[in-house]
Amino acid sequence: xxxxxxxxxxxxxxxxxxxxxxxxxxxxxxxxxxxxxxxxxxxxxxxxxxxxxxxxxxxxxxxxxxxxxxxxxxxxxxxxxxxxxxxxxxxxxxxxxxxxxxxxxxxxxxxxxxxxxxxxxxxxxxxxxxxxxxxxxxxxxxxxxxxxxxxxxxxxxxxxxx
Amino acid sequence: xxxxxxxxxxxxxxxxxxxxxxxxxxxxxxxxxxxxxxxxxxxxxxxxxxxxxxxxxxxxxxxxxxxxxxxxxxxxxxxxxxxxxxxxxxxxxxxxxxxxxxxxxxxxxxxxxxxxxxxxxxxxxxxxxxxxxxxxxxxxxxxxxxxxxxxxxxxxx
Numbered sequence: 001x002x003x004x005x006x007x008x009x010x011x012x013x014x015x016x017x018x019x020x021x022x023x024x025x026x027x028x029x030x031x032x033x034x035x036x037x038x039x040x041x042x043x044x045x046x047x048x049x050x051x052x053x054x055x056x057x058x059x060x061x062x063x064x065x066x067x068x069x070x071x072x073x074x075x076x077x078x079x080x081x082x083x084x085x086x087x088x089x090x091x092x093x094x095x096x097x098x099x100x101x102x103x104x105x106x107x108x109x110x111x112x113x114x115x116x117x118x119x120x121x122x123x124x125x126x127x128x129x130x131x132x133x134x135x136x137x138x139x140x141x142x143x144x145x146x147x148x149x150x151x152x153x154x155x156x157x158x159x160x161x162x
Numbered sequence: 163x164x165x166x167x168x169x170x171x172x173x174x175x176x177x178x179x180x181x182x183x184x185x186x187x188x189x190x191x192x193x194x195x196x197x198x199x200x201x202x203x204x205x206x207x208x209x210x211x212x213x214x215x216x217x218x219x220x221x222x223x224x225x226x227x228x229x230x231x232x233x234x235x236x237x238x239x240x241x242x243x244x245x246x247x248x249x250x251x252x253x254x255x256x257x258x259x260x261x262x263x264x265x266x267x268x269x270x271x272x273x274x275x276x277x278x279x280x281x282x283x284x285x286x287x288x289x290x291x292x293x294x295x296x297x298x299x300x301x302x303x304x305x306x307x308x309x310x311x312x313x314x315x316x317x318x319x
Contacts, residue, residue, distance in 0.1 A: 086268075
């Protein structure tokens with residue numbers, strides 16, 4: 001495996017471990033290097049890797065992981081795990097849960113107070129905005145959860161082949 | 163002599179006048195309707211479904227039908243509509259693909275899980291056959307890929 005693949009895999013693992021990370025890039029580099037262990041590349045190499053736009057796109061498309069730098073006051077970095085639930089009941093519970101404030105993203109619960117356009121309102125199937133507001137990156141797994149719950153009620157029970 | 167000015171045309175072609183053509187939007191509407199999950203295609207064609215809303219439709223309007231659980235999409239042409247009745251024709255119907263991320267895509271008797279960071283083709287998303295614990299897929303970076311490989315594998319053909 002080349003260094004990029006190792007870094008991608010461990011960034012995904014760190015995201016899965018922490019679910020939603022918000023903090024400085026230095027700390028994030030430390031976490032990823034710790035996850036790789038002794039064979040970890042230099043911090044500058046990891047920094048270069050994380051800052052590349054292609055990395056962030058690859059992570060989002062292939063590794064179920066969102067990585068971006070927010071535009072809040074501290075310019076913090078976000079690493080969010082976009083893996084979805086498979087159990088409709090769990091997904092239903094997550095959808096019903098509301099963050100403590102409407103400034104928070106409903107999926108990753110990160111507070112975006114005072115940041116313009118960080119969150120986009122969710123539109124339901126009728127095209128009306130709901131009370132849910134999400135990061136652009138977080139809206140895909142949220143919609144998948146919505147579909148999962150909506151279809152669970154209508155899907156016929158599947159008999160086992162065993 | 164197919165392209166020469168035709169002398170054998172018996173019927174004279176009357177060209178359309180300007181007023182015959184207009185923007186589709188100026189004559190007819192395209193409606194969007196959300197129907198509850200589980201509505202059948204036959205039900206769409208029945209007048210009863212549209213009985214409350216049909217007085218807003220006109221002939222040759224189109225209705226784009228969305229199923230509430232996003233499982234399908236259909237296009238209807240209104241032939242005739244009035245208060246309490248509506249004749250429609252089903253133009254086309256598309257079943258939207260089932261979600262691979264859900265349990266819908268996973269055949270029974272298999273388990274899919276995340277097993278740490280990918281390392282030399284190990285770890286990542288793995289698919290295990292529950293009956294004997296054989297790993298059929300391993301080292302995939304996301305769930306969809308793991309499922310797609312499982313569904314492609316020869317044991318499920």
